[in-house]
Amino acid sequence: MPQPPLLPSQPCPCGRLAASGKPLVFSQCCGRYLDDFAGTPAPDAESLMRSRYTAFVRERADYLLATWHAGHRPPSIEFDPGVKWLGLDVRQHRALDATHAEVEFVARQKSPGSPAVRLHERSRFVHEAGRWYYVDGDSR
Structure with missing residues (x-):
């Protein structure tokens, strides 16, 4: 079940900062x-990866599936009940060429009754038909 909507003035879950150093609000970010x-x-x-993190926080399977490259997209996405996303750290964003890029990040989450865990991944993206898509990634 999707989370209640964020107010446009609330900080974006992805943690992106404005030039002023303050968090960007949801409506101006993801x-x-x-x-x-x-x-x-x-x-x-990088913007796609951040928006996908926000989609996980908001339990937006529609967005996650739409931004997953068709050749690697799962048939559906299930969210674990009670998971709390604790933050995102983008370590590196690297354009490989005009249509391929990699983003390295660490996302933290906590499931009820379990210690917090870190997902450290180098994700691959492809640009097709005017939009970026997540292809896959290597966890570390």
Whole structure:
């Protein structure tokens, strides 16, 4: 079941900062991609990866599936009940060429009754038909 909507003025879950050093608000960050998938594609692989993290936080399977490359997309996504996402750290964003990029990140989460865990991944992205897609990744 999706989470209650974020107010446009709340900080974005992805943690991206404005030039001022303050957190970007949801409506100026990932919210524009999640709320207008057809009209506002993420401009680069890092923005897509951040918006996908936000989609996990918000339990937006529709967005996650739509941004997963068709050749690697699972048939569905299940969310573990009670998982709390604790933060995202983007370590590196690297364009390999005009249509391929990698993003290395660490995401932290906690499941009820379990210690917090870190997902450290180098994700691969491809740009096709005017939009970026998540392909796959290597966990570390």
